Amino acid sequence: MNPKGPRLGEPASRWRMIVVPVASVMFASALPLMLPLVASSPVLPPLGLLFFLSWQLLRTEMWPVWIGLPLGLWDDLFSGAPIGTAVFLWTAASIAIAYLSQRIYWRGFFHDWAIGALLVAIIQALAALLTHPHAATGRVLGLVAPQIIVSVLLVPLFLRLTGKFDNFRLKRR
Amino acid sequence: MVRPAHRRPGQSRKAQYSLFAAYVIAVTGAVAGLLLAVLSVVDPVGFAQLRIASHEVTAPVARATRSAIGSISGIDDAVSAYVGAGSQNRRLRKELAETRRQLVATSSLQEENRQLKALLKLQETDKSAIANGYLLTSTSTSSKRIALLSIGRNLGVEAGQPVRGADGLIGRVLGSGPSVSQVLLITDIDTIVPVRRARDGLPALAYGRGNGDLDVRTLNIANNPFKPGDILLTSGTGGLYPPNIPVAIVARRQNDGALARPLADPAKVDAVSVLRPYTPEDAEAQLLKSAPGAIPEVPKAP
Numbered sequence: 001m002n003p004k005g006p007r008l009g010e011p012a013s014r015w016r017m018i019v020v021p022v023a024s025v026m027f028a029s030a031l032p033l034m035l036p037l038v039a040s041s042p043v044l045p046p047l048g049l050l051f052f053l054s055w056q057l058l059r060t061e062m063w064p065v066w067i068g069l070p071l072g073l074w075d076d077l078f079s080g081a082p083i084g085t086a087v088f089l090w091t092a093a094s095i096a097i098a099y100l101s102q103r104i105y106w107r108g109f110f111h112d113w114a115i116g117a118l119l120v121a122i123i124q125a126l127a128a129l130l131t132h133p134h135a136a137t138g139r140v141l142g143l144v145a146p147q148i149i150v151s152v153l154l155v156p157l158f159l160r161l162t163g164k165f166d167n168f169r170l171k172r173r
Numbered sequence: 174m175v176r177p178a179h180r181r182p183g184q185s186r187k188a189q190y191s192l193f194a195a196y197v198i199a200v201t202g203a204v205a206g207l208l209l210a211v212l213s214v215v216d217p218v219g220f221a222q223l224r225i226a227s228h229e230v231t232a233p234v235a236r237a238t239r240s241a242i243g244s245i246s247g248i249d250d251a252v253s254a255y256v257g258a259g260s261q262n263r264r265l266r267k268e269l270a271e272t273r274r275q276l277v278a279t280s281s282l283q284e285e286n287r288q289l290k291a292l293l294k295l296q297e298t299d300k301s302a303i304a305n306g307y308l309l310t311s312t313s314t315s316s317k318r319i320a321l322l323s324i325g326r327n328l329g330v331e332a333g334q335p336v337r338g339a340d341g342l343i344g345r346v347l348g349s350g351p352s353v354s355q356v357l358l359i360t361d362i363d364t365i366v367p368v369r370r371a372r373d374g375l376p377a378l379a380y381g382r383g384n385g386d387l388d389v390r391t392l393n394i395a396n397n398p399f400k401p402g403d404i405l406l407t408s409g410t411g412g413l414y415p416p417n418i419p420v421a422i423v424a425r426r427q428n429d430g431a432l433a434r435p436l437a438d439p440a441k442v443d444a445v446s447v448l449r450p451y452t453p454e455d456a457e458a459q460l461l462k463s464a465p466g467a468i469p470e471v472p473k474a475p
Contacts (some may be wrong), residue, residue: 033231036239039313039384066199077227080265080312082213087206128316143383
């Protein structure tokens with residue numbers, strides 16, 4: 001017997017359980033600035049936000065409601081929106097998910113998709129309006145509309161991916 | 174089906190308090206974040222360094238992916254070159270013969286041009302670039318059009334310097350870090366470039382649309398003078414952008430001006446130059462330089 005090694009069937013390390021979700025969101029937020037893509041319009045979906053919402057929809061109690069503060073700040077550093085935008089919007093989204101998970105007791109796949117889609121649409125629209133306060137509202141919303149549509153269609157994929165990460169996070173030894 | 178949440182803390186006082194505290198922190202932080210966002214819209218310079226620092230972290234990865242993918246995207250060019258070699262050879266030979274004829278015609282024009290230029294003593298403005306670099310990546314998830322430039326303060330790049338590619342104007346430097354800097358593209362929805370039409374010098378303003386195109390509007394609203402194919406250059410009005418840099422080509426007319434496409438596509442441009450910001454003093458100095466000579470001497474024709 002090796003007293004120091006992991007025992008069979010032991011739960012995953014606490015470190016891994018905490019780091020995997022946070023790291024996935026942080027990496028997804030920073031990823032667009034690692035790709036050699038000089039875009040002329042918002043072409044990529046907000047990867048960090050989609051992971052953030054998926055984790056919360058999948059494991060509502062995993063994070064405290066204030067987790068949007070640090071993760072939002074990290075996203076703001078890379079997104080190009082004024083710093084504080086995601087801090088505000090992501091935290092508001094956390095509170096909304098916490099509230100909705102009490103109202104809708106048994107959430108199914110389509111509930112999750114609807115909630116995720118609604119929040120992505122609202123957050124991207126408000127973030128664009130906060131970024132360009134002097135531009136015409138219609139034009140700014142028209143600019144992010146294609147991105148919102150793509151993001152809404154990608155929500156199920158991100159829920160799946162998050163599920164895979166969650167299996168890894170909780171994998172017993 | 175997701176398991177229902179058990180947010181309700183039950184009878185435990187401690188659990189009740191910690192849940193309450195979490196909500197207090199979240200709401201306070203969210204409000205602070207909103208204030209911060211409004212503040213950083215009003216004063217974007219204050220937080221620029223924080224953002225630049227985070228870009229310094231991702232820049233090495235962007236450099237690596239750029240070189241990797243740049244070499245991959247070259248492959249399809251090489252393959253199609255083999256496939257189209259025969260017809261291309263024939264076409265190129267025809268073009269070469271055509272070009273030789275034109276070259277003969279042009280050489281005489283060139284000589285004439287040189288003489289006329291000497292006649293006018295055209296002062297070439299200081300067109301030498303501060304530094305040359307390439308665009309690494311951009312904020313492709315937000316509505317702000319910021320690209321990351323591969324050089325920073327190490328090569329003298331500072332905020333407020335114009336950036337151009339070989340084909341035309343790209344944007345201006347928003348902030349610079351030790352080894353990378355941010356460039357606000359001219360297509361961003363908040364940028365305005367004073368331009369003039371190359372043909373007749375008609376002054377206009379080019380507004381970014383945020384989707385890669387520009388809106389061009391004249392100061393004269395009564396009639397719409399633009400035609401598709403009009404080339405727009407920077408006018409140098411108001412400083413910052415030096416005059417006579419190509420900006421855009423008019424694509425089609427609109428009710429209140431025209432829709433124009435930038436001549437330099439930031440996605441395809443290979444290298445960009447960071448220029449010295451143009452100041453109104455430059456223009457005055459030019460006038461003073463050309464004034465005393467009155468009528469310059471006519472050089473002898475060879």
